[in-house]
């Protein structure tokens with residue numbers, strides 16, 4: 001059951017505001033739903049840590065068992081922290097060439113942790129090889145294949161700018177490069193189709209672009225399936241085991257999981273279901289993570305002003321990156337101010353009154369980023385606070 005405004009107000013009545021609050025029941029339902037989507041196609045589900053940023057919640061999900069298996073980390077230092085917290089099977093999914101990061105990865109590997117780094121360049125391979133030289137076994141790398149949709153001979157690029165590895169030749173070159181470094185071994189490939197997983201096709205803030213987004217997603221799903229199949233064929237031809245083949249994200253979970261050659265899919269955001277994940281035609285999760293602000297002023301009839309609130313999401317700047325007032329229903333941000341650093345004004349809908357001292361519940365646009373602003377998240381179940389969990393920030397950690 002989703003909580004209404006009265007239940008949230010009651011649950012959070014003793015809390016210092018602003019507060020980050022998780023509806024643990026919705027979170028658990030989202031986790032089970034994700035698991036079903038992956039299980040339906042026999043895929044392991046790797047948890048994207050950047051979209052959670054709370055070790056206790058990562059643990060809660062992994063304790064559900066299969067298909068959840070392993071973490072997709074966003075930094076080497078983070079993997080180190082998570083290893084200290086007892087986690088294993090750590091895929092650091094974004095390249096790094098920094099000496100301190102590579103030293104951290106070496107330490108994890110030498111200490112017997114199952115760790116791997118995503119690499120897409122000769123320079124990355126050379127630096128990693130130098131950093132892990134002398135360890136007892138080769139360090140596993142995962143090669144990243146670009147999964148963008150490129151049309152008109154590459155002149156139209158739809159997707160993210162990440163890996164330069166696109167063709168069979170590119171991948172062959174990188175595989176050969178790994179083979180030339182005895183310190184390294186290839187564990188597999190990652191190909192993340194951001195223009196499907198991270199692009200909603202029902203975005204009310206970009207109505208005119210929704211039909212285009214729909215088409216880009218449609219074409220991409222077909223194109224990336226073909227490319228990933230070719231990768232599997234290349235590995236088979238070379239007699240090389242593809243122990244890990246990762247794709248997908250919350251926004252494409254049900255689509256990527258269908259590809260038989262992928263060994264696993266990744267997801268994280270669907271657990272909290274920030275509001276950008278309301279705008280997809282193919283997935284449905286429940287809002288689970290919120291933040292509450294106190295109403296501190298009422299400058300005019302029909303308006304209130306809350307304290308704080310300027311938690312803007314990363315990505316292409318635009319109104320959809322702002323937090324969304326959620327409860328009471330019908331509140332609206334004011335175009336000229338948006339969510340302010342210390343004050344956020346709201347327009348009240350007809351029939352709604354809010355007095356100074358009452359709270360307003362918001363949803364962030366993205367999943368993990370909100371928790372960079374809070375030391376802990378309050379856990380609510382059946383309308384009652386049942387616990388608190390420190391965020392990375394609360395543990396004194398900031399990776400980038």
Ligand SMILES: Cc1ncc(COP(=O)(O)O)c(C=O)c1O
Nearest residue numbers: 048051192249250266267268269
């Ligand atoms: C490599 C990679 N895989 C998967 C994901 C999906 O994560 P989420 O499910 O949180 O959207 C992301 C998110 O940006 C990513 O960068």
